[in-house]
Amino acid sequence: MNQVPVTVLTGYLGAGKTTLLNRILTEQHGKRYAVVVNEFGEIGIDNDLVVETDEEVFEMNNGCICCTVRGDLIRILTGLMRRKGKFDAILIETTGLADPAPVAQTFFVDEDVQAKAKLDAVVTVVDALNIEARLKDSKEAREQIAFADVILLNKTDLVAPADLDRIEGIIRGINKAAEIHRTTNSQVPLDRVLDRGAFDLDRILAIEPDFLEGGHVHSHNEDITSISFTQIDPLDENKFNRWISNLLQTKGQDILRSKGILSFANQDDQFVFQGVHMLLDGDYRRPWAPDDPRISRIVFIGRNLDVAALKAGFEACRAA
């Protein structure tokens, strides 16, 4: 069954999220969108279907303490799916102060949502002028960057080029798995933010691995960082599954996102997985190209990441 792609737009207040939304809705792309917003506000839409909602977050009783979910989205997405063939894709705009975890987790826990919709990408709009201050005083601003698959570094016209490089470096430090686009007025080719599913994998494949140098690599306090590892030797599927489930069960509160493309022993297809806190989803996606090196890559984005332990754990998943 075809799953409708869902794009989640996040971004701190005033970053340019609504401008991006309006751009998506007014540009001629031949696609019909259903849009879920928190307030009708300044969105000018004639042909598209707009649903207003309150962000109704609740905690699951599934033994996973950080598993919060947006119940309103479950209702709205399953409701929208009853309108068969009335739209091609769904956009969800979150409030500026929203923690993106419940939105992302919604796509992992509800069987009706999973059957008919898939999370295509979390797109975060960042205000280049104010982001450094926001990162200091707002947990949500940091998490919005950490959860992003695509980041628009917006309002670049207000910031000197040298500062932009520094800011991009800070963002990369939080999330090295996201694609970053520098924009003014949220102007970005729409194929960079919509229908990203497949491209996301290429981004992961392009990530440079971290090398352990020197002693101090343990991140501390509320800083969100990302780290990645590669492995040339094929992995043992059972060992990896045991390791990653145990890791996310015990450290999933601190690990905001995990992603990977893996080469398992005796498998011709790439195994692709992604996790949000303690929730994990993965499957065989596409064959390894004949001349590509079969390198497994894994990325963790989170707090208090014990790099040495993660690296050792990943290496121990090698097939014997």
Add this chain to the structure above:
Amino acid sequence: MPPEFPDFQPEDVYADRLPPSRVDCYPQEAGIIALAIDGRDRIGFAFDDGRIAVGSLDAPAEFVALEGHDGVSLALCAGPKGGFVSGGDDGRAVLIAADGTRTELLPPGKDWVHAVAASPASGLIALGVGKTARVFDAAGKALGSTAPVASAVTGVAFNPKGKRIAVAHYGGVSLWYAGGLTGTPKLLPWKGSHVSVTWSPDGRFVVTGTQDKELHGWRVEDEVDMRMSGYAAKVKSFSWSADERWLACSGSPLVTAWDFIGKGPMGRPPHQFGGAEEFLATHVAAHPKLPVVAAAFEDGRIEMGRFAVEGQVLLKEVGGGLPTGLAWTADGGRLLMTTEDGEFFVVDLEDLKVAAKEQKKRK
């Protein structure tokens, strides 16, 4: 109680003997997303284009499609005096009376109408509108609204007399007297998101399906909690047996039926049946008179089992699309199923109707 209808064995396949007929009784191609049947065997469908069709099996050519919603119906049920009530994602709610008269209970608005219920006993209608529940009389006159609950209302159910409503939301169920909506509700608390609700026909139990793929029940009298787990999906379809003892549920490849006799189902495993392991039961419908229950599955199968007796019979083979509704005619002689692909199947079970009559005579 001895068997009072034709005994069936698991190897019996009704579908071979009585192929379900596909009935062309609605005007054009559209998916069907909900089915309801009222006490007079009038049938209502909600289509995926927003229309609602009503008609009778006796005159399939005379089904009429009425304007329903600008979007689609989210909930459809039989009306309190026959006819149908539908709530939609356009915020509108309509009452289609038995004579076809259409009354708008709520005009289009921002809050979706996610839940509808009606009570033939009291003649009342309840709607879940955004975070409130609203009550109307059988003529469609608004009688009042509750205060907002913790989240959008996901389910409403009347007690047997139709004097109280159970309203499902985050954190549990609130019980209001329909005549006292401005008062403080009795809260039956349980953490998490509750997505469906039913009130037992003997009035003693309120049961919800939860987002955590469990059933949660409360004994209304003393608020004792009951947890029933093991489901593969959220339980969205419930049906109480004619003798009021069993609650059959969707949500797993085996139909589960919990025995609510005495203090309730705790400590007793449910009765289960089902012939395939990979497809979930989507809808259950207990026979109106006999101790049997029919279930529709994701693959389009219909099976029928008997409470507390092992095994099941196949009433309809796979195919036709994902089921969206399952209902018995009032005499228990025909079983109806609709699907997402717009198919409408009628399984003729004349022998059950005869058996139900004989049972009545013997009583």
